[in-house]
Amino acid sequence: MKTKNYLLLLGTSLLLGFSACDTSEDVVPPCTVTAPDDYTFEVDGSSTVAFGGQTARLSMVEEILTILNGGTTDLASLNEMYADGTGFAGAGLDASNKQLRSKTAGYQTAVVKAYVQGQFDDMLADYVNNVVPNLGQSAAAGIPGMIDNRELNAKGMEIDQLFAKGLIGALTLDQVVNGYLSDAKLGNSDNSTRDVNVDANSTTMEHYWDEGFGYVYGLEPDILNPNYDELGGSETSSAGSLINKYLGKVGNYRTDVYSSFVEGRQGIVEGCDEVRDAEAADIKVALSAVVMTKAESYLRSAADAIDESAAYFHALSEGYGFILSLQFTSDADGNPYFTHSQVYEMLETLEAGNGFWDRTDAQLIQMADDINAVSGL
Secondary structure, X not given: OEEEEHHHHHOHHHHHHHHOXXXXXXXXXXXXXXXXXXXXXXXXOEEOOOOHHHHHHHHHHHHHHHHOOOOOOOHHHHHHHHHHOOOOOOOOOHHHOOOOHHHOOOOOOHHHHHXXXXXXXXXXXXXXXXXXXXXXXXXXXXXXXEEOOEEEOOOOOOHHHHHHHHHHHHHHHHHHHHHHOOHHHHOOOOOOOOOOOOOOOOOHHHHHHHHHHHHHHOOOOOOOOOOOOOOOOOOOOOOOOOHHHHHOOOOOHHHHHHHHHHHHHHHHHOOOHHHHHHHHHHHHHHHHHHHHHHXXXXXHHHHHOOOOOHHHHHHHHHHHHHHHHHHHOOOOOOOOOOOHHHHHHHXXXXXXXXXXXXXXXXXXXXXXHHHHHHHOO
């Protein structure tokens, strides 16, 4: 069992200040919780944890990514899958009544949401209309085609990498840090009434927290023992292609984020808002740090492979997707590390002219340095 005492967060000076206060007024210290070792939460022997909708959406992403690497020419089917949540081969996905497009940038302003959703629509159309018909030729500046095993559009971009890394921010990060773990959602939800949803005998607040957890761990075979390898998974990891895949690749976030989800959920169970809010803040910062670190590292990797090799286009495609995701990051107070405008200045720089074909190592290193200046990582 693990115990955190949030009284320590107040600091010595504040404690000294308390000693000088009028002792006629009772001072209630912040609460503590004793959390389980894993994500086990039950009432009367039954689990109160449920996040089926998140698992369904993550599974939908996996199926779309497989198609984007398989040369499909059916744009209508891709649009149906992304926008309507139907047309999937995966068991139960069509009947889940879940969609991806409506949740993309779902906690942004209407203008930003529409813009970002349009970007993902354009990715699907570009792949089907421009990339697939030209897979029999070599890619070149302004010409879609193949370089080794990489399928490139006219700008030198791999659409599946843009789509996947972009959804790390626009779907999973946005839903977790700007949605389910936000003050607006948690602070205004009920935590006293059980059996308020059809998924589990949980309170509304508990269920919100579980849904945030589900966007990270929803494809884990066993949430009590997350199925990472030491590097956080491979391209075909059962844990999925989105944020969960990268937790083990940056610092200690693999264990830190899981621990924070457990501690915060216990804080909700025990009615300790201080613990809940502190752990939510830790999760926001940690997940954002993963995205910022990968955006920077892929830019540097691309700069190192600037000889127009397959490795260069692959790394920069991943970097582009992570840069798109930067606008969905959040610091501990709920503020983005990068604004929508800042992100699109970077993306426009990468797309200028013939796109990746025209970039220089100096440009990519400068962009990586600019990201690092904000993240401090």
